[in-house]
Amino acid sequence: MTQPLIELADLGFAWPGQAQLLDIPHFTLAPGETLFLKGPSGSGKTTLLGLLGGVQRAQSGHIRLLGQDLGQLSAGARDRFRVDHTGYIFQQFNLLPFLSVRENVELPCRFSRLRAERARQRHGSVDAAAAALLDHLGLRTELLGRRADELSIGQQQRVAAARALIGQPELVIADEPTSALDFDAREAFLQLLFAECRAAGASLLFVSHDQSLAPLFDRSLSLGELNRAAKSVEV
C-alpha cells in the first residue's frame, strides 16, 4: 500500500481555555483521492484546516503530510512545507485585489522555490504555467493583465483554483469555494477542479456544508463522525 498523503493519528486540539474541539483517532487521505468533508460551522473545520496547514500545532497525536510529522517542524519550516505541498482555495475574496490576475496566480511560486521549479519543469516558465492553468480553467488570456477585483466572483474562484494548482502541490484544500456560486456554476467549477487535480496528480480535500455536492467525490465523510469531541458534545 502506498504511503497516505495525509495521516492523522490520535489528534487532539483545544483552543486555550476552551473545551476539547478536535479528537480524531484516525484519518487518511490517499494520493490523488478526492474527498468531500462535511462540516457545519462550529464543528472545528477551520481549526482542522489550520492544523493541516501547520498554522496551529496539535496538542497531542500526529499529523503527517507526505510522511512528514508537522509537529516536529518549527513554525517557519511548517510555513515552508505548507506552501511547497499545499494549495488553498477559500470561500471567496481569495485574491489580492490590487495585483493582476497573473500575479495572483504566480504568488505561491514567489514564496516556494519548489513550486516555481516544478512550474518551470512542466511549462517552461512560471508565466507559461499560469497562462496554461487559466486557459484550462476557461479564462481568456486577455484577462491575465487585469486587476483581480475587476473579475466576476466565478472568474475569481477559477483564478484562485489556478493559484492553488500552480507548481503542482500534492494537496489542494478547498474551504467552501463554491458557496458564492449558483448551482450550475458550482458543478462546472468542480468538474474543472477535478480535471486539473487529476492532471496535476493532486489530492483534493473539499470542505463544505453543502451535502448535494458529495456524490461527485471519490469519498465523502462527515467531520462529526471523525471527531469524537463533536460526538461527546452532541451527547
Next chain:
Amino acid sequence: MHLIRIALASLANRRFTALLTVFAIALSVCLLLAVERVRTEARASFANTISGTDLIVGARSGSVNLLLYSVFRIGNATNNIRWDSFERFANHRQVKWAIPISLGDSHRGYRVMGTSTAYFEHYRYARSQALQLAQGREFADDPFEVVLGAEVAQALGYGLGEKIVLAHGVATISLLKHDDKPFTVVGILERTGTPVDRTLHISLAGMEALHIDWQNGMPARGAAQISADQARAMDLQPKQITAFMLGLNSKIATFSLQREINEFRGEPLLAILPGVALQELWSLMGTAEQALFVVSLFVVLTGLIGMLTAILTSLNERRREMAILRSVGARPWHIASLLVLEAFTLALAGVAFGVALLYLGIAGSQGFVQASYGLYLALNAPSSYEWKLLGGILAAAVAMGSVPAWRAYRQSLADGLSIRL
C-alpha cells in the same frame, strides 16, 4: 523583490491616503530643511559681517549695544566720544589703522554713516574681503559727496550724480530734513551681504557740515543759517564721533590695548572684540533659532505619526490581505517586512517630494529673500548635515513602521489562513 512589488501595489490601491501621507511628510521635510538652510545661512552671514577689525570702541555701554549700532546699524549710541580720544588711540603705537564712525542721520530709512577714506581701505567682511566700488569713486574733498551701499542704490533706484537729501535722526519718516545741503552720489559699492549694503557713507566733514548751524538739536533759522557753500569754506573738523574701529599691528596687543582703552581716564570708553561680541549676540538669537529648529523637528514627527496612524488604521481592513499572503506561503516575518517596507516607501517618497519642494521654493524665492533679508539661499546639493537629517527621518519612519509590523505579525499568527468574519 516580490515583496516590494506587493507593498507598492497595496499602497497604490490605497493611493488617496498614501498620497496625503506623502504630502504631509513632504511638507514637514521641506519646512525642516528650509529652517535649517535659513539658519545656517543666517549664522554664516552674521559671522561674515565684520572681519579683520581687532577692537571696536565707543562710549561706555554694553558690548552688544555697541556692536549693534556700530556694525549692524541697529539702535543708537548712548553717547558720543570726543575727537581727541579717537586721535589719541588712532596714533597709538600698537594701532595700524583706525576708522572713525559718526552716526545719527538717515535717508529714507537707511542709516547714514560718516567716516573717513580709511573705511574703504581697511574695513573687511566675510573672509577678509575688502569693500569694492561697483561704480564711481570714494568720496573725496568736497563734503557733500555720498557713497551708497548696493541695496540702497538698488532699492531707491539711485545712480551716480543723483542729488539726495539726508534726514536728521534715524526714523523712517523724519520731519527734519537737511534739505539745504543736498549730497551727490559719487560711488556705489558692490553687494556684500552685510549691513554695509544698507548704509550711505559720507565723510566726517560732510557730517559736520550738515550740523554746523544746528543749535540744541534744532536747525538754525534766518540769519543764523549757513549755506552749503559757506560751510565748504569753514573748518569742518568734527569734535565728536560715535565710535571707531581699530586694526592692530599685532593681535597679541589686543587685550592690553582693550584694557588701556577701558581704563582711559579722559572719558568713559568701551572697547570690545568684535568676534566675542558677535558670539554673545548670536547666543541671544541662537535660542530663537534653536526653538525654530526644534519646532520643525516636531512637525516632522507629526508627519510621521500621521503615517503611523494611516498604516495602523489600514491594518484591520487588510487582515484578509495578510491571510491570503499567508496561505500562499508568506511567513509572518514577510508580513512584518511588508509593513516596514510600506512605511519606508511612504517616507522615502515624502522626503524626495519634500526636497523637490525645497528646491522649487528656493528657486522661486531666492531673489526676494536676498533683497528683503540679505540672505543668499544657494541651490546647493544637500549638505552632509542635511543628508544626516534626511537619513534620520527615514530611520525614524522605519522605526515607526515596526509598530504596525509587530501588530500585523501578531495578528497574522493569530488569524492564520482564515479570517473569522
